[in-house]
Amino acid sequence: MAGNASRTKSAGSAAAASASVETFLARLDHPLKPAILALRKIILAAEPAIAEGIKWNAPSFRTSEYFATFHLGAKDGLQVILHVGAKARDVSISAGAIADPQALLEWLGKDRATVKFRDVKDIKAKQAAFAAIVRQWIKFV
Numbered sequence: 271m272a273g274n275a276s277r278t279k280s281a282g283s284a285a286a287a288s289a290s291v292e293t294f295l296a297r298l299d300h301p302l303k304p305a306i307l308a309l310r311k312i313i314l315a316a317e318p319a320i321a322e323g324i325k326w327n328a329p330s331f332r333t334s335e336y337f338a339t340f341h342l343g344a345k346d347g348l349q350v351i352l353h354v355g356a357k358a359r360d361v362s363i364s365a366g367a368i369a370d371p372q373a374l375l376e377w378l379g380k381d382r383a384t385v386k387f388r389d390v391k392d393i394k395a396k397q398a399a400f401a402a403i404v405r406q407w408i409k410f411v
Contacts, residue, residue, distance in 0.1 A: 287323035294324050302348045306340060308393045309350060309400075313338060316404040325356070337411045338404065346386065352407050353382040361410055368406045372399040 291310075300306060310329060314320055319333050330339040335355035340348070352375070354361045362380040374396060375383040385400060387393045393400075 287321060290324050291322045291329050294329065298342075300342060302389065305348045305387060305390050305393055306342075308390050309340070309348065309387065312393070312397055312401055313350075313404055316401045317408060320404075320408070333408050333411050335411045337408055341384070344386070347388045347392075348386070350385045350387075351378075351382060352385065352403075354411055363407075363410050367410070368403060370399075370403060372396060374399055374403060 295303075295307065295310075298306070306329070310322070313331050314322065317333070320331050321333070322329060322331050323336075324330065325336050326339055328340040328342050330336050337353060337355070339351050339353070341351050342348075354363070363383075368375065368383075374385045376386065377383045385403070387396065
């Protein structure tokens, strides 16, 4: 019985977090808002276990830990920062650990990388490759 209560609480928390993202995005005034919405759909569709919330004042995505966050202040398009959680962990993801045939990842360290997109057209061109990266990335979280 306790397991059912825990699942109900988790489902309620996920719904509340998703609602907060909806509210955040409804109020967001950003020149690349259509691109943000497109990337959000791609990330959420990449794996059913992915949930969302607002972390670091931006839409962020999680499984057991947060692993992706929009960088809304980027000057050269839209960026998604991929990481392995809010706290430092002894996790090292080498460039060879993630298949990246389109070279989308720009490595920022042993546990984080960024993916940049110019606009919605660029997102559509890279959609399958980016979704594949997300599916690989969450295995390290």
